[in-house]
Amino acid sequence: MAKISIDQLKTSIDTAHSILLTVHVSPDGDAIGSMLAMYEALVAQGKAVRMVVDDVIPEKFSFLPLCSKIEPIESLESGYTSDMLLILDASTFERIGEVGVRVSAPTFNIDHHISNTEFADGLYLRPDFSSTGETVAYLCKIWNWEITQSMGQALYMAMGTDTGFFKFSNTTAHTMEMAGLCLQAGAQPHVISEAIEMVEPGRIEVMKQVLDNVSFHHEGQVVSMCLTLPLMERIGDDTDGFVDMIRNIKGVDVAIVLKAKTETVTRASIRSKVRDANQIASNFGGGGHIRAAGCSIESPIHEALEQILAVID
Numbered sequence: 366m367a368k369i370s371i372d373q374l375k376t377s378i379d380t381a382h383s384i385l386l387t388v389h390v391s392p393d394g395d396a397i398g399s400m401l402a403m404y405e406a407l408v409a410q411g412k413a414v415r416m417v418v419d420d421v422i423p424e425k426f427s428f429l430p431l432c433s434k435i436e437p438i439e440s441l442e443s444g445y446t447s448d449m450l451l452i453l454d455a456s457t458f459e460r461i462g463e464v465g466v467r468v469s470a471p472t473f474n475i476d477h478h479i480s481n482t483e484f485a486d487g488l489y490l491r492p493d494f495s496s497t498g499e500t501v502a503y504l505c506k507i508w509n510w511e512i513t514q515s516m517g518q519a520l521y522m523a524m525g526t527d528t529g530f531f532k533f534s535n536t537t538a539h540t541m542e543m544a545g546l547c548l549q550a551g552a553q554p555h556v557i558s559e560a561i562e563m564v565e566p567g568r569i570e571v572m573k574q575v576l577d578n579v580s581f582h583h584e585g586q587v588v589s590m591c592l593t594l595p596l597m598e599r600i601g602d603d604t605d606g607f608v609d610m611i612r613n614i615k616g617v618d619v620a621i622v623l624k625a626k627t628e629t630v631t632r633a634s635i636r637s638k639v640r641d642a643n644q645i646a647s648n649f650g651g652g653g654h655i656r657a658a659g660c661s662i663e664s665p666i667h668e669a670l671e672q673i674l675a676v677i678d
């Protein structure tokens with residue numbers, strides 16, 4: 366069994382009592398928001414639910430009170446058994462880190478990435494939806510699960526962060542309909558965007574240096590930003606927003622943000638307007654969506670950039 370219908374997903378959830386929720390490493394707003402809303406919904410259904418993530422949870426999400434219920438990987442004993450491991454917003458098994466290794470349970474996956482590897486026993490995939498948050502809101506609507514104020518807050522954040530707050534091409538009438546349900550439930554757009562988009566003063570200093578590492582290629586159709594190791598040490602894990610600084614430059618089709626993970630490993634985030642970002646990333650074993658994708662390359666940062674430029678026509 367790989368892809369499952371919404372009814373098969375419902376039956377599986379109905380028959381499970383204990384459910385462990387997890388999301389991908391480097392959790393973003395969609396991952397965290399979907400998980401917190403699903404946690405609350407499942408608890409309301411009488412399930413015994415835990416949330417475990419194999420990574421630090423960025424501080425900016427802590428305005429959502431249920432964030433404090435997310436357990437670190439260390440609290441998950443090896444061989445932990447559960448009726449269901451429900452994985453949100455992750456498209457490969459590796460992306461959930463150690464959680465997948467420590468838990469013994471049937472795996473279910475709710476996701477929206479076209480590049481999903483169908484690794485789970487049951488996959489409910491909506492590549493037509495902007496985000497996992499949109500998918501969870503839709504499930505709540507179809508299943509008549511109440512969207513509480515805190516769920517609305519979490520799901521609005523999930524959809525907002527994956528759509529650039531409803532600016533990207535993945536924003537559809539359905540996205541807005543689901544965001545509307547969140548607003549009806551009491552979501553506060555200004556509170557959410559202030560929490561997510563708040564900038565520390567020190568970050569402005571870093572941005573000045575980051576902009577020094579921006580360069581243009583392919584007659585200005587491709588722009589790159591290299592976050593070298595010394596820069597990454599100053600930035601920390603929070604690289605959100607950097608791609609937004611370059612993706613809307615006039616004449617630019619492909620925007621690439623390269624992050625040095627080590628001397629020889631580079632992580633690339635690719636955004637595009639015309640070319641296929643997913644296809645570019647797939648050259649390096651990565652993936653995502655047609656307009657937004659990512660990959661890891663086993664090369665120093667400047668070599669990684671050359672390799673990516675070489676596969677862009």
Ligand SMILES: [Mn+2]
Nearest residue numbers: 395454496497
């Ligand atoms: Mn997502």
